[in-house]
Amino acid sequence: MKKLIFIACDTNKISKVKNIISKTSNNKLDIGYKFGLEFLYSKNGRNFISKIKRKKIFLDLKLNDIPATCSKALMSLKDIKNINYITLHANAGEETIKEVVKTAKKINSKLKILLVTVLTSISNSSIKKIGHTKSIKELVKKQALLAKACGCHGIVCAGTDLKSVKKIFKGEVVTPGIRLTGDSAGDQKRVIGPKEAFKNGSTALVMGRSIIKGNIKNNISRLIKELK
Numbered sequence: 001m002k003k004l005i006f007i008a009c010d011t012n013k014i015s016k017v018k019n020i021i022s023k024t025s026n027n028k029l030d031i032g033y034k035f036g037l038e039f040l041y042s043k044n045g046r047n048f049i050s051k052i053k054r055k056k057i058f059l060d061l062k063l064n065d066i067p068a069t070c071s072k073a074l075m076s077l078k079d080i081k082n083i084n085y086i087t088l089h090a091n092a093g094e095e096t097i098k099e100v101v102k103t104a105k106k107i108n109s110k111l112k113i114l115l116v117t118v119l120t121s122i123s124n125s126s127i128k129k130i131g132h133t134k135s136i137k138e139l140v141k142k143q144a145l146l147a148k149a150c151g152c153h154g155i156v157c158a159g160t161d162l163k164s165v166k167k168i169f170k171g172e173v174v175t176p177g178i179r180l181t182g183d184s185a186g187d188q189k190r191v192i193g194p195k196e197a198f199k200n201g202s203t204a205l206v207m208g209r210s211i212i213k214g215n216i217k218n219n220i221s222r223l224i225k226e227l228k
Helices: 014-024 045-050 067-075 094-107 124-130 136-150 159-166 194-199 216-227
Strands: 004-008 030-035 056-063 085-089 112-116 154-156 172-175 204-207
Touching: 004 056, 014 030, 014 045, 014 216, 056 067, 067 094, 085 094, 094 112, 094 136, 112 136, 112 172, 124 136, 136 154, 136 159, 159 172, 159 194, 194 204, 194 216
Parallel strands: 004 030, 004 204, 030 056, 056 085, 085 112, 112 154, 154 172, 172 204
Antiparallel strands: none
16 A cells, blocks of 8 residues: 655745645655645635545645534535544543534545644743643543543544554544654654654654755655655
């Protein structure tokens, strides 16, 4: 089975997304594309996403609001039939998570809800400043159990949390914060390499800067080499 890699299209320009798609298509990896709020909010971004064919589409919304608001936000996307994954933040709570999972089933039986755990840019010191008393690993475990209880198809978690999460969660596990050897971590605090992530239980990776910065085709070749 080919490794599933979601390329993060972190831009507000359609021309850049077209370039990313053109230069990342290959037959050695299962390539999908992740779109966040930056592109969705851009002029014509939503319309462009709706017209992408034969590619897995990951809409990274990180919904985080009261049940009714999140449900209605999801309903407003029902015309975009090609979305495969949408993210919801664990901080939204049990009632919202259950409502979003319920709504997703109504609008598209193939739509998968992924629960976002602690962001890869957050460290143990910063989690304490937010007000949490548990460590990141303990908090992510609780969030994974919440995803399981609420019927989420999968979770999004850092590579550093994979081993502990895989013991309690058997659904899809998507891992961001992936860096190729020698690449800067940037603003990410909890990063991991692609081969290690798959070895530790990831079902898919999200890769942005390590792929789309610099020579995209060369970066894809580096990724394929590292995964061997």
